[in-house]
Amino acid sequence: MTDAPSGERSLARSSAVMAGGTTASRLLGFVRATMLAGVIGTTGLAADAFDVANTLPNQFYLLLAGGVLNAVLVPQITKAASHDDGGDEFVNRLLTLSLAIVAGATVLVTALAPWLVRLFSDAHNHDALVLATGFAFICLPQMFFYGLYTLFGQVLNARGMFAAYMWAPALANLVAIAGLVVLRIGYPHQPAVTAWTHPMVWVLGGTATLGVIAQAVVLLIPLHRSGFRYRPVWGVRGSGLGSASRVALWTFAALAISQLGFIVTSRVLTRATGLLERTHETGAGKAAYTNAFLLFMLPHSLITLSVVTALFTRMSSAAHAGRPDEVVSDFRRGLRMPAVLLVPITVAALMFGPTAVHLVFAANSEAQTQAVAHVMMAMMVGLLPFGWLYLVQRVYYAYEDARTPFYLQLVVTAVATAVNLVAFTVEPGRAGVVVGIGQTVSNLVAALVGFALLRRRFGLLRLRRVAQLYARLGVASVLAAAISWPLVHWLEGTLPGGRAGAAFELVVGGGVYVLAALGLAHVMHVDEVRQLLDPLVRRLRRRPS
Template sequence: MASGTAVSRLLGFLRAMALAAAVGATGQAADAFSVANKLPNVLYMLLAGGVLNAILVPQVVRAYKRNAGQEYVDRLLSFGFALLAGLSLVLTLAAPLLVRVYADPASDAQITLATTFAYWCVPQLFFYGAYALLGQVLNARQSFGPYMWAPVVNNVVSIVGFGAFIAVFGGGVTAAADWDAGRIALLAGTATAGVVAQALVLVPFLRRAGVSYRWRWGLRGSGLSRAGTVATWTFIGLAIGQLGYVVVSRVASAAPGAADEAQAHIAGNAAYDYAFTLFMLPHSLVTVSLATALFTRLSAQAHDVDTAGVRSTLSSGLRVVGLFTIIAAAGLVVLAQPVTRLVLPSQPQGSVDAVAGVVVAMAVGLPAFGAWSMCQRVYYAYEDARAMVPIQVAMAVVVAGGALLSQAVLPSSAWVAGAGVSMSVSYVLGAVAAMVSLRRRLGDVDARAVVRTHARATLAGLAAAAVGVGALLLMERWGPDGLPGAVLQCVAVGGAMGLTYLGGLRLMRVRELDLLLGPLLRRLRGRRGSDRPV
């Protein structure tokens, strides 16, 4: 799973590079496309993604333990496809209103361009939802690989399409008024085609996993009422979270227009997206992969009333995820500039600086974000999304309040970074509150072992960060500049930090390191063994 995610994220960086070369990382066109292409992702997460994650795996795991399991899954999928189709149609027609909700730019031309992009991009919602529906059914059947590898197809289609855009129209057209129908259709059409391919590629894997889907309509007697209750509370929680994000999006879209004319490169929605892509890389590689695999186990343990099993699975997940996210956060903070330069090789230094500042603000919250994500899976395994709502309210208040406070007291160049800090604070709040809540449900969350592992990993991470800062300063002084320098800095400084971190963990005898590296080491040993002569 992690290998599929790694390839996908690597291609995602190439996709981001191609997109930046086409429309830039700051400016009217980049921010307009960012808002439009973000809408289906936000809507999917709000209306489908979280709801599907909350109900599908537990429901499918339970269904296949019953004799009528496949019929139940058929009805669930049929209802999901119909709901997605209706929502996609309604929300596509509502594109102008959605753009106004999430954007607050000073330019009418930018609003018009974002709205036109949105008409192309919002239909992605149906295919994102179909990808989630089919992928979660595969996950529940213990077939994890296709779901993690499918985004590779999306990225390949996007890279080819964005490359074609650059070949036909060139890059660097940042003014919204300069975009014509051909440019809009090729750029936005490519983005949507990639999502379509991502969903359709999962279809052949269903039969391999033993899922023979057929359309079945009708919910009466299907037992979906419990799933509907879970979905309702999940939707409420996600909607509350999105209110906080709406504030962040509007603050980000207003930042460039509030800047002085002398400030050409101000972080806006596009800069936020690039920073969030970097932030999500380590989370996707380990946290999402591990949490997805453990979710099936948690759902089965919750169904069997195996409280000790849930407690053990949560504890091991939190400790292993923490080991990775702590060093990943340290690496992103230290290497924010060179990593951003790798993603935006064609962009001026001002754009790189703008994105790198947001990366640092987000990265400090990465360990807490991983812990919060693991805790969410426990709530979903128990089909108790309602218990998360108070926590999500508090997190949304912190995000919205922090973004508005940044807008009130900071220069416009720092508004998006301030919003990133507020997000990091909200993750800390969410993780701590969830652990306290789950302790009441489970009797214990093995907090002592979790805190001990995180404390040791933090000490090793701080040592690694100190080594990284020193090595980076030396390389900036004596090494090459530009893209070659960024590559060398990431490899050399990142390598030094990784070795320091591993050495620190070994010195402190952190046994969870074996849980994190064990699968990789076993695979490498097996590969070497297979190469030996018989």
Template sequence: MTAGTLVSRLLGFAKTMLLVTAIGVTVGGAADAFDVANKVPNNIYMLLAGGVLNAVLVPQLVRAAKRDDGGQDFTDRLLTLAIGLLLILTVAFTAAAGLMVRIYANSGTWSDEQLALATAFAYWCLPQIFFYGLYTLLGQVLNSRESFGPYMWAPVLNNVVAIAGIIAFILLFGPGPEGEHAVGTWTGGKIALLAGTATLGVVAQALILIWPLRRIGFSFRPRFGWRGVGLSIAGRVAGWTFAAVLVGQLGYIAVSQVASTATSGAQGDVSASNAAYSVSYLIFMLPHSLIAVSIATALFTPMSRNAAAGDVSAVRGSLTMGLRTVAIVNFLATACVLVLAPQIAYVVAGGSIAQAEAIGHVLQAMILGLVPFSSAYLLQRVYYAYEDARTPFLVQLPQVVITTALVLACLALPREWTVAGIGASMSLGYVFGATASALLLRRRLGGLGLAGIAGNHARLAVAAVGAAAAGWAVSLPLEPMLFAGRAGALGSIAIIGAVMALSYLVLTWLLRVGELRELGRAVAARLR
């Protein structure tokens, strides 16, 4: 799973770099128009289906597998209902493309021409809602049967298709990193090629999962009639999960609106914007996706099985192992990004040094929340394994209130620091969410061994600080090459990153972090 995610994320960075080459990132209005339009289907899908499907499907399918027919009838009816709802919602939101853009963009500061361009992009992008949902549905069926790899590898195809589309755009219409593709220059063909291939990638990502499903012997036949088949629990869990995601999306609207003000009337400056926020968030999510999502996905199925069987100690053991193992990677990633954020932004987004530094500040603020963000993600999966979506909602509500209040306060910051302030606000929200989730879950499971987990995290934090100091020391003599083109920046990242990783490994070994030795044995076994 980690290998598939790594390839997908690397291709995602390549796609981002090409997109920056095609339409820029902080200069002009086209980049933000496409960014908002392409994010709307992701956010709507997460609001209406993503979190719901992730919370409901695996526990329900694991429990249904104990039935005489192996859960086939239940699975067919659940998939039929979900696919039908996804189709209806996709049609409705595509018809309301203009409204969706105005919700996520700051229509008070965007010109009518920019809003119209974003709406045109959105008509092409919003059908992604259905295919993101189909991808999740089919992927969770695979996960419930412990076939994890295809779900993580499918996004590779998405990125390949999208990259091909961006390359075709550049070849046909030329690059425009400095605003050459201004808002008023976009034709129907340009819009269709850029946004259409983005959607085509999502279509391919969903449909490719049909092949591995057939290989494991899964078949699907639409079945209607949903009374008396055991969907009431799924409906209750889905309702609470939907409420939690709705609250989260309301908070994100505030983020998008505030970030939109950073470039208001600022053509040609280097203030971080919505597009820069997306680049930073993509980088922030890389370590989380590689390790936390992979481990949580692998643990979710057995945790759901053990929760159904009432084996609390097994659930607790899986969670503790997951938290400790994920933290090993996340503390190192936090240290590396704090030291190398401008260079990473320069490699991914290109542009000027000032632009890279602006994005780098956003990334540094975000990365401080990586450890609590991944921890909260793992803790949330335990609640879902017990078919409890109410508690995550009760945690999400105050977390979003706190984060949104801090985000709105960022309007008082100088424009060049607005989006960095948003990143810091999110990090503080993640700390609250992880802390509240852990304390409530400790009461439910009769203890989590929080003292041991805290000690483990403290040793890793010390090692991360030492690694950051080593990286900073090495960066001083390398200063001439830090921004010597993308090649120089990438070389400096490789050298400084290697020194930091080695320092971190030595320090964690000296600090007797046992999970590192277990992880080393697991990796060695996999390589053999």
């Protein structure tokens, strides 16, 4: 089966809607991260204390709700649409069970906050642990509302309503930004770990939690408009949830493995912060790693996630209908479409990394900027493999096969943990970069294993065109970097410091790089780039001289 152009256009429209919401949310997220860096810093014990606490609900949400529900809901709801009632009873039963599990888990992990903080942190500073525990008690209830957001959002996605799910996080960021404005106006900037008062803790942690609540509750509006009415339906016997529970158990196991690996990551990074604090040095710890990961996730969220989210619903429908050729065709789309932007972005990140970090976190010192930038650049090398693995996992989830993604997660965690253990032995200032390299290597190895397993399942994947696309984009991007590098080097030595200089360098130097990369790709007959540029070229040719 060929990759139909109409399918490309439909997928592009769905992806564009989601990318718009993700763009708004990510831009507000950067505003939030920039303000947070000004208020609490990107390095040091206080920054790590809030980062550890505010990361906990995300980690347990991923473990008990996010990945399980993402993997289970779309295929199950897609199948339920063929039921006599349109699947409403099935979906209500699944939602009731899921909400009960998430609510119980939230109560449990909140009660365990002091022990969880010590599990995820290797800092031996008593004041830092007390501060992190206070933040954790306020932030851990976010877990329930993250689950609610995922449940409501996936019901909307399965009904073809993608926009609200992607736009809702913008509201969470707005609420959190409001709290940071209050902190910025009324309290000292970047206070030491011993200077935090109860009102300061409640403003920062409380508004972060209120934002997550708003993000979930706002989805009730489009859900109601879609015609769906939730009513609790208890019990699973005879409901057809057996296959769903098997998928959930395997997905839970995969995420459990992932979180065990993350405990090692968190302890490596908080240990590095503690050691650097003792010697009054600046380097990448837990908070710096989180900010680097925020930058790394921007292109993945805007491009790969938007494309693959739309593809996942299509692949689930095709898998349920027994059309494997369509699944493989969409798999190739998922490899090709993001690459047009991700390959040039990967090269650009290596060239403009410190400048981009300086622009986003203008309040950072030069040492803080370099610490975040080096970790981000180590991650960016693995931007493409990260997306490949994400797509491979969704192919298996479309077939309600969560066992294979579990084995792939074992590969990721084993490789990343092995590299993280090496990070324990290096100088504290280099630990963050080693962790970033571990993320890149682990995703690459797991993605290659995933390709081999897909070939075993489907036969030939016909990836020759995909490989040619990557090769041509890679050559075009490297040549574009060589062309634009003298200008970038001259700008760095000429422009004044500060955010304005960084912005000018990115606009001018980055603009030259982008034009060169797209132009060279066009000359090298990259079809996806030619489809993007041909309408513009035709208009220019028609213009009178």
